[in-house]
Amino acid sequence: MSAVIMLIRSSLMILVSLFFLNGCSSPPEEYNTTSQIPEEKPAPSLYIVQIEQMKFFPSSISVNAGDTIMWVNNDMVAHDVTEEKNKSWSSSLLQPGKSWKLVVKESADYYCSIHVVMKGSFGIK
Numbered sequence: 040m041s042a043v044i045m046l047i048r049s050s051l052m053i054l055v056s057l058f059f060l061n062g063c064s065s066p067p068e069e070y071n072t073t074s075q076i077p078e079e080k081p082a083p084s085l086y087i088v089q090i091e092q093m094k095f096f097p098s099s100i101s102v103n104a105g106d107t108i109m110w111v112n113n114d115m116v117a118h119d120v121t122e123e124k125n126k127s128w129s130s131s132l133l134q135p136g137k138s139w140k141l142v143v144k145e146s147a148d149y150y151c152s153i154h155v156v157m158k159g160s161f162g163i164k
């Protein structure tokens with residue numbers, strides 16, 4: 040009989056100590072996992088669009104917001120890169136060998152305002 044009581048008492052001791060261990064250690068761990076692991080964001084990328092033979096190449100690309108696109112004029116004549124719908128941004132005149140960069144905030148269609156058949160676009164992934 041007393042052996043059974045001893046067994047019950049020691050089981051209770053284990054349960055009580057488990058309760059305290061859980062009570063003391065769990066909340067800080069949860070706090071740590073939610074607040075101290077930094078959210079991973081991809082580093083911004085640089086995309087190159089070549090301007091050659093009166094064309095943008097590639098003429099259409101997908102990027103993340105915050106990425107940079109650089110247009111490089113490898114053609115023999117000057118071009119520009121102008122947002123098509125509202126003319127909300129433009130590289131101004133890009134002489135051969137020159138380049139121009141834009142940090143992407145939203146999708147856009149663009150064209151060369153000197154040679155209006157030259158068109159390109161970029162979209163957000």
Ligand SMILES: [Cu+2]
Pocket residue numbers: 117118119151152153154157
């Ligand atoms: Cu042009």
